[in-house]
Amino acid sequence: MSKAKNNNGYLGVTEPISLSGPTEKDLMQTAEVEKYLSDAGLYESQDEAVLREEVLGKLDQTVKAWIRKATRISGYGEQFVHEANAKIFTFGSYRLGVHGPGADIDTLCVGPRHATRNEFFFRWLHDMLAEMPEVSELHPVPDAHVPVLGFKINGVSIDLLYANLAHAVIPEDLDLSQDNILHNVDEQTVRSLNGCRVTDQILRLVPNILSFRTTLRFIRYWGKCRGVYSNVMGFLGGINWAILVGRICQLYPNASPSMLVSRFFRVYSKWKWPNPVMLCHIEEGYLGLPVWDPRRNYRDRGHQMPIITPAYPCMNSSYNVSVSTRYVMIQEFTRAFEICQRP
Incomplete structure (x- = not known):
């Protein structure tokens, strides 16, 4: 299946924020990110x-x-x-x-x-x-x-x-x-x-798989280092982080991983939760399976940080997040973005 672009030619539920590509500095910083991940032992032999x-x-x-x-x-x-x-x-x-x-x-x-x-x-x-x-x-x-x-x-x-x-x-x-x-x-x-x-749907919905992978590796490692990588503890797990990174890739389709990391922290430190993060529009389907819909489902209205899976039946993958764990994550996103802004 080809990339699931909508009628306007872009991936995702809204237009991209920026189509800008990387500068020389961005490419140098991406090389530094890749070296950092390698030195941290995150790639298998x-x-x-x-x-x-x-x-x-x-x-x-x-x-x-x-x-x-x-x-x-x-x-x-x-x-x-x-x-x-x-x-x-x-x-x-x-x-x-x-x-x-x-x-x-x-x-x-x-x-x-x-x-x-x-x-x-x-x-x-x-x-x-x-x-x-x-x-x-x-x-x-x-x-x-x-x-x-x-x-x-x-x-x-x-x-x-x-x-x-x-x-x-x-x-x-x-x-x-x-x-x-x-x-x-x-x-x-x-x-x-x-x-x-x-x-498979996530991979279809990101514009550049290599940039997505490098960015996701970094964000996963950052989340583990900062203690916010855990579904069980009310934070986020692997699929949650993948969808969040995928959405940033859609919003900045030509950006390099170093740019995407910075944009990730900027966007999610300011995100208006509980507005959901989605890679595509929710489809009702014809099989009658329940999908995430806070208008109809009372339980869905209580979700603090909805991150919606992109395949039918679309569900909130982050239902364990509480008011307090969301607060902690937003604080971490803000801290990380401030670090990215340093010269």
Whole structure:
């Protein structure tokens, strides 16, 4: 899918604030930002990158063998067994290209309608993984809000979700961005698909992916250093920061990362919360799934710092933020912008 530009030719819900590109000084500062991130150890080595690719390839082979075995055991004919397929997708920091050394890989297994979650995924796939010598620390959490199978393959941490689609056969060229993929699936599958759909949509909605990645790496590191990187504690997590950075990239589409970092702190230190941050307009969709709408939903009106996911069904990704944690974050944004203004 091409960049999701609106009829006016720009990405986002409003026109850009500035189309200016970087000066020589901006480019020099961007090089300094990149060196700072590298010196901080935020980039993985080439060997680790290759290992991750090998691990994902192994996982894809495993789920394909699993679905054929499970289909045969279920009593289907050999022709259907031969056509049976499951696919692995990635999302989160790995898919966005901002993961660091040793980070988990957020993954999604997509299977056909006969491969149920409890029996096929948490029982048969779990047992297959348990028998593999390269797999360790296997930990199923079937009752989580988003059910997950956690494990390591050759030391690489994997969080594996499962989407049980209504398809009889999963095509190898399956496109998760199509809304009809949510048709006739359970809530756990909608939630499991959400990570991939949101991550991919963010990448479609930013004008320059390389600038987005460098800026997001910096902002994530800054948030961790300043103690405001935590969904659980009422601050912001990975997807929240990605959407915030993505919006700044839309507002300054030709800016370099050093410019985007400064603009990030300026914009969000002055943002009129609880006005939402959105990368695209909220679509109602035709499947009747609930979307964020403070006009209709009383609970949505109480959200302090709405950061809306860009894929249907659009939701507030920062519902844990409270009045006090928002205050702390605005103070941090203001402090950071003042530092950026120093000569």
